[in-house]
Amino acid sequence: MSAASHTPTRVPRRLADLDTPVTLVEVPRLAANLRRGADVADRDRLALRPHAKTHKTVEIARRQLSTGAAGLTVSKLDELDALRPAGATSYLLAYPLVSTVKTARLVELVAGTTARILAALDGPAGADALSAAATRAGITLDVLIEIDSGLGRCGVAPNVAADLAQMAASRPGLRIAGVFTHAGHAYGARDTAELARAAQQEVDAVRHAARDIRAAGTTCEVVSIGSTPTFLTRADRRGVTETRPGNYALLDRTQVALGVATLDQCALSVLCTVVSTGPGRAVVDAGSKVFGLDRGAHGVSLIDGYGEDPERGATLTWLSEEHGVVSDPSGRFAPGDRLRFVPNHACVAANLTRQLYFVDGDAVLDTVAVAAAGGGR
Amino acid sequence: MSAASHTPTRVPRRLADLDTPVTLVEVPRLAANLRRGADVADRDRLALRPHAKTHKTVEIARRQLSTGAAGLTVSKLDELDALRPAGATSYLLAYPLVSTVKTARLVELVAGTTARILAALDGPAGADALSAAATRAGITLDVLIEIDSGLGRCGVAPNVAADLAQMAASRPGLRIAGVFTHAGHAYGARDTAELARAAQQEVDAVRHAARDIRAAGTTCEVVSIGSTPTFLTRADRRGVTETRPGNYALLDRTQVALGVATLDQCALSVLCTVVSTGPGRAVVDAGSKVFGLDRGAHGVSLIDGYGEDPERGATLTWLSEEHGVVSDPSGRFAPGDRLRFVPNHACVAANLTRQLYFVDGDAVLDTVAVAAAGGGR
Numbered sequence: 001m002s003a004a005s006h007t008p009t010r011v012p013r014r015l016a017d018l019d020t021p022v023t024l025v026e027v028p029r030l031a032a033n034l035r036r037g038a039d040v041a042d043r044d045r046l047a048l049r050p051h052a053k054t055h056k057t058v059e060i061a062r063r064q065l066s067t068g069a070a071g072l073t074v075s076k077l078d079e080l081d082a083l084r085p086a087g088a089t090s091y092l093l094a095y096p097l098v099s100t101v102k103t104a105r106l107v108e109l110v111a112g113t114t115a116r117i118l119a120a121l122d123g124p125a126g127a128d129a130l131s132a133a134a135t136r137a138g139i140t141l142d143v144l145i146e147i148d149s150g151l152g153r154c155g156v157a158p159n160v161a162a163d164l165a166q167m168a169a170s171r172p173g174l175r176i177a178g179v180f181t182h183a184g185h186a187y188g189a190r191d192t193a194e195l196a197r198a199a200q201q202e203v204d205a206v207r208h209a210a211r212d213i214r215a216a217g218t219t220c221e222v223v224s225i226g227s228t229p230t231f232l233t234r235a236d237r238r239g240v241t242e243t244r245p246g247n248y249a250l251l252d253r254t255q256v257a258l259g260v261a262t263l264d265q266c267a268l269s270v271l272c273t274v275v276s277t278g279p280g281r282a283v284v285d286a287g288s289k290v291f292g293l294d295r296g297a298h299g300v301s302l303i304d305g306y307g308e309d310p311e312r313g314a315t316l317t318w319l320s321e322e323h324g325v326v327s328d329p330s331g332r333f334a335p336g337d338r339l340r341f342v343p344n345h346a347c348v349a350a351n352l353t354r355q356l357y358f359v360d361g362d363a364v365l366d367t368v369a370v371a372a373a374g375g376g377r
Numbered sequence: 378m379s380a381a382s383h384t385p386t387r388v389p390r391r392l393a394d395l396d397t398p399v400t401l402v403e404v405p406r407l408a409a410n411l412r413r414g415a416d417v418a419d420r421d422r423l424a425l426r427p428h429a430k431t432h433k434t435v436e437i438a439r440r441q442l443s444t445g446a447a448g449l450t451v452s453k454l455d456e457l458d459a460l461r462p463a464g465a466t467s468y469l470l471a472y473p474l475v476s477t478v479k480t481a482r483l484v485e486l487v488a489g490t491t492a493r494i495l496a497a498l499d500g501p502a503g504a505d506a507l508s509a510a511a512t513r514a515g516i517t518l519d520v521l522i523e524i525d526s527g528l529g530r531c532g533v534a535p536n537v538a539a540d541l542a543q544m545a546a547s548r549p550g551l552r553i554a555g556v557f558t559h560a561g562h563a564y565g566a567r568d569t570a571e572l573a574r575a576a577q578q579e580v581d582a583v584r585h586a587a588r589d590i591r592a593a594g595t596t597c598e599v600v601s602i603g604s605t606p607t608f609l610t611r612a613d614r615r616g617v618t619e620t621r622p623g624n625y626a627l628l629d630r631t632q633v634a635l636g637v638a639t640l641d642q643c644a645l646s647v648l649c650t651v652v653s654t655g656p657g658r659a660v661v662d663a664g665s666k667v668f669g670l671d672r673g674a675h676g677v678s679l680i681d682g683y684g685e686d687p688e689r690g691a692t693l694t695w696l697s698e699e700h701g702v703v704s705d706p707s708g709r710f711a712p713g714d715r716l717r718f719v720p721n722h723a724c725v726a727a728n729l730t731r732q733l734y735f736v737d738g739d740a741v742l743d744t745v746a747v748a749a750a751g752g753g754r
Contacts, residue, residue, distance in 0.1 A: 019478045019754050053698065075699045095662075095699065096652045098712040101396045122653050125712030153700055154653040154660055184697065275473045276499050276531040283531055285472075289728055290753050293670040299695035318676035320561065321430065321724060322452045322472065322753065323530055335475040335502035347698060351666055352729075354751040373751060374731040376667050376699065377396050 015362045020273040020338065021286035023353040025368075027360045029267035030063070030249060037231070037248045038068030044237045049073050049092055051226060051246030052083055054347045056372035057356060060249060061086035071116075073226065073244040077105050078375030080117070085371075090116040092224070094180060094244065096146065096154055098125045102377075103133035110139060118177055118222070122146040122155050127168040134173025142177040143168060144222060145213070149205035150198060151184040151298070161209035162216040169218050178222025179209045180244070186229040187297035192259055199230035207239045232260035250346035254294070257302045263310045268346040268356075270307065272324065274337040282326045282333035287319040291341070292348035307341035314339050392739045397650040397715065398663035400730040402745075404737045406644035407440070407626060414608070414625045415445030421614045426450050426469055428603060428623030429460050431724045433749035434733060437626060438463035448493075450603065450621045454482050455752030457494070462748075467493040469601070471557060471621065473523060473531055475502045479754075480510035487516060495554055495599070499523040499532050504545040511550025519554040520545060521599060522590070526582035527575065528561040528675065538586035539593040546595050555599025556586045557621070563606040564674035569636055576607035584616045609637035627723035631671070634679045640687045645723040645733075647684065649701065651714040659703045659710035661718075664696040668718070669725035684718035691716050 012018050041048035050064045051073040061072055061083050071090030074080045080091055097103050097119060110117050119141050121127050127143075134141045145165050148155030156164055161179060169176045183202035189195035202225045213220040225237070226244025232255075237243075247255060250268040255261035270291065272284035288306075296302035306316040306324065314333070316324045324341075326333065333339070343349040350356060351373050358366040389395050418425035427441045428450040438449055438460050448467030451457045457468055474480050474496060487494050498504050498520050511518045522542050525532030533541055538556060546553045560579035566572035579602045590597040602614070603621025609632075614620075624632060627645040632638035647668065649661035665683075673679035683693040683701065691710070693701045701718075703710065710716070720726040727733060728750050735743040 017478075019482075020476070021753055096712075098652050099397070099650050101394075105396075123712060129713075148655065152655065152658070153697065153702060154655075273476055275475050278525065278529065278531075281529070286753065288669070288671070288725065292665070294665070298697045320530065320675045321728075325530060335473075335500060336506075348665065351698075352751060353753070374729060376398055376663065376730070 011364055011367050013364055015271065015359055015364060018271060018357065018364065020271050021290050022271050022357050023349060024269050024271055024359050025250065025356050026267050026269070027358050027365060029265060030060070033249050033251060033265065033267055034064055034067040037245060040231060041068065041243055046237060046240060047242035049224070049242050049244045050249060051244050052079060054246035054249055055350050056082070056370045057368050058083055058086045058371050059368040061088065064249065076376055077102060077109065078377050079372040080109060082372035082375055084113065088115060092118045092144065092180070092244070094120055096120050096122050096126045098129050100129065103129045107133045107137040107139060110141065111137060116142065119143045120146050120180065121168060123164070124167065127171050127174065131171035131173045140173055140175050142175050144178050144180045144224065145176065145209065147179050147181040147205050147209045149181040149183050149202045151182060153184065155181060158205045158208035159212070162212035165213045165218045166216055176213070176218050176220065178220045178224065179206050179213065180222070180224035181206050183225065183227045183230045184298050186227050187254065188300040189229065189258060195229055195233050195258060196235065199233045199235040202227070202230050203235055203237055203240055210239065228255060229258045229260050247346060250350070252346040253303055253308060253342055253344045254296060263308070263342055266342040268349060269340050269342050270349065271338060271340045274333050274335050274339065277328070277331070277333060277335060280327065280329050282328040284324040284326060284339055285322070287322045287324050289321050290349065290352055291316070291319060291324065291343045292345055292352060293319065294345035294348055303344050307343045309339045309341050312339055316341060388741055388744050390741055392648065392736055392741060395648060395734065395741065397648050398667050399648050399734050400726060401646050401648055401736050402627070402733050403644050403646070404735050404742060406642060407437070410626050410628060410642060410644055411441055411444040414622060417608060418445065418620055423614060423617060424619035426601070426619050426621045427626060428621050429456060431623035431626055432727050433459070433747050434745050435460055435463045435748050436745040438465065441626065453753055454479060454486065455754050456749040457486060459749035459752055461490065465492060469495045469521065469557070469621070471497055473497050473499050473503045475506050477506065480506045484510045484514040484516060487518065488514060493519065496520045497523050497557065498545060500541065501544065504548050504551065508548035508550045517550055517552050519552050521555050521557045521601065522553065522586065524556050524558040524582050524586045526558040526560050526579045528559060530561065532558060535582045535585035536589070539589035542590045542595045543593055553590070553595050553597065555597045555601065556583050556590065557599070557601035558583050560602065560604045560607045561675050563604050564631065565677040566606065566635060572606055572610050572635060573612065576610045576612040579604070579607050580612055580614055580617055587616065605632060606635045606637050624723060629723040630680055630685060630719055630721045631673060640685070640719055643719040645726060646717050646719050647726065648715060648717045651710045651712050651716065654705070654708070654710060654712060657704065657706050659705040661701045661703060661716055662699070664699045664701050666698050667726065667729055668693070668696060668701065668720045669722055669729060670696065671722035671725055680721050684720045686716045686718050689716055693718060
């Protein structure tokens with residue numbers, strides 16, 4: 001039996017009986033987070049299109065769709081492919097495709113589904129590649145123009161969006177469906193005021209681009225923003241049509257550091273066992289291959305340590321691949337003790353495991369495959 | 378078709394036809410690295426027991442066994458389980474087991490194989506747990522005492538090893554087979570002299586422990602050391618019986634930074650496509666979910682950036698989950714360009730993908746499943 005197929009035939013029913021390390025999702029918290037997300041989207045009259053890269057699981061996608069989500073966002077074709085059993089009627093592939101092999105795979109997916117698939121581009125290379133694939137397949141692809149609202153990664157500046165939209169609209173096989181942005185620079189906010197500023201930049205950027213695109217005579221139906229910290233912050237979102245938060249479903253120490261969540265809202269955690277103790281330290285059976293080494297996002301360092309057990313007051317101070325070291329000057333922990341850490345970044349922790357264990361308090365309810373883990377194409 | 382099962386039915390035969398991101402192993406370099414490792418072990422008269430956590434693949438384990446390796450090292454039971462098809466006759470599980478569920482799984486594995494399995498312990502909790510499981514199963518387990526040679530993670534100080542060995546040897550079902558250590562603190566070395574010092578500490582620690590254990594009347598057959606940087610550095614290794622390098626098979630920027638490898642010896646790389654360009658930057662289609670965020674080991678930061686394409690002179694300056702940003706002030710790169718990065722840490726990059734593509738120059742030879750990826754129990 002390989003690790004890949006190492007699905008216990010009988011899942012233990014109690015937390016205490018689970019082997020470790022094991023990545024848990026506390027179901028009541030997940031449900032409350034999904035409800036909160038749907039309520040925020042409702043309040044701001046936005047369609048909710050959660051980013052599934054956070055969990056990459058069909059089961060959580062299904063719960064999002066039954067809690068107000070109108071569709072899903074994915075990063076990669078692998079994610080779209082793996083999450084199709086969730087049955088969304090609409091997917092946004094929020095990632096520029098520029099190669100023939102990927103655009104061919106996209107049109108194959110579009111042809112094989114009744115769901116609407118929105119593709120992304122941020123330059124002539126993407127327009128050329130998508131147009132060529134659509135033309136070859138004899139279909140029309142809906143595309144969104146990616147706008148840079150301050151992150152400085154992909155996307156064009158708002159003031160050149162209309163030119164790009166017109167150019168792309170002139171290519172055969174493409175229809176401009178709108179614009180989208182991701183205010184990832186919100187993850188660098190040092191306080192609430194900076195976070196609010198990023199949230200407003202996000203809205204302003206797509207509003208600006210949409211206004212120019214429409215003024216130039218191209219339709220712009222979708223005006224889409226998305227990042228969990230900006231989503232969970234108040235902003236004037238008039239003119240925006242949809243929001244794409246991802247992390248809001250699980251939450252983590254990064255969101256807590258940004259002030260948009262509390263530790264007891266974090267739905268994902270990793271149950272570990274102390275395997276060794278030494279002077280001033282306890283060592284648990286999970287390291288960077290379980291938690292990742294994230295200490296913020298996009299190169300920003302926000303957080304001390306790599307994970308935190310709020311009940312026991314324990315913090316992971318350093319990680320190697322399969323070991324996590326907890327500072328323990330007073331020798332509180334002994335081999336065999338179990339600690340349960342909220343990770344810094346739930347999206348990478350979910351990707352690093354093959355199964356999430358759904359729990360409710362001490363009860364283990366189910367195991368759920370991370371269908372698209374390791375699927376980065 | 379889910380991402381999990383998204384194995385192309387036909388693997389392209391040329392590098393240029395591969396979809397990206399794709400994690401490559403350059404087979405002639407792998408072969409040369411395995412040969413070099415076998416030669417170093419021969420020179421120092423050490424049994425070679427490579428750590429399979431670096432690649433987690435049956436195929437590379439097989440090549441190690443046919444290039445002088447006497448057995449394998451693994452971190453976790455999942456790895457041992459997944460790598461059994463490689464057919465090693467001996468495994469060292471170099472990780473302390475303290476829980477009933479794990480020791481039960483160990484004795485089940487021992488009972489189900491003719492291979493010798495060596496377990497590890499570094500304190501009374503491990504001795505108790507292993508003894509209980511062995512007794513229940515009616516077998517004798519071979520165990521090694523883990524020694525801390527300076528890393529400050531697991532393991533006991535050399536001068537208390539004999540006491541622990543005697544205590545463990547007195548437990549029913551346990552046989553003391555020897556001692557082992559991992560000089561992980563070598564990864565913090567700032568120069569060759571510091572690295573040489575770590576290599577000598579590693580040897581001294583196990584020699585000291587083995588001498589005391591034997592003096593106290595317990596046999597100590599195995600005296601095992603292991604870390605790639607210390608392995609690839611000259612040291613007086615008399616009295617040591619085996620070595621457990623892992624990374625030596627693939628190598629990476631961390632080993633280059635430590636001075637024990639060159640970039641053109643690094644066998645693992647990630648082929649990426651530029652998907653977007655902006656002022657001063659190019660963005661490629663792989664991020665932390667492909668490369669990891671390692672910049673050294675065990676919390677030590679050695680390296681600038683997250684990966685390097687030596688041919689194109691490109692360095693990844695920051696990563697988000699699915700994006701890698703290359704500083705490109707002169708606008709050398711355009712969407713569609715392909716860059717091939719040597720990662721900082723090959724062990725995590727291999728774990729983050731489900732398949733390694735074996736290549737030789739422009740020829741794609743095969744795909745190999747990372748059998749134990751995501752298997753951390």
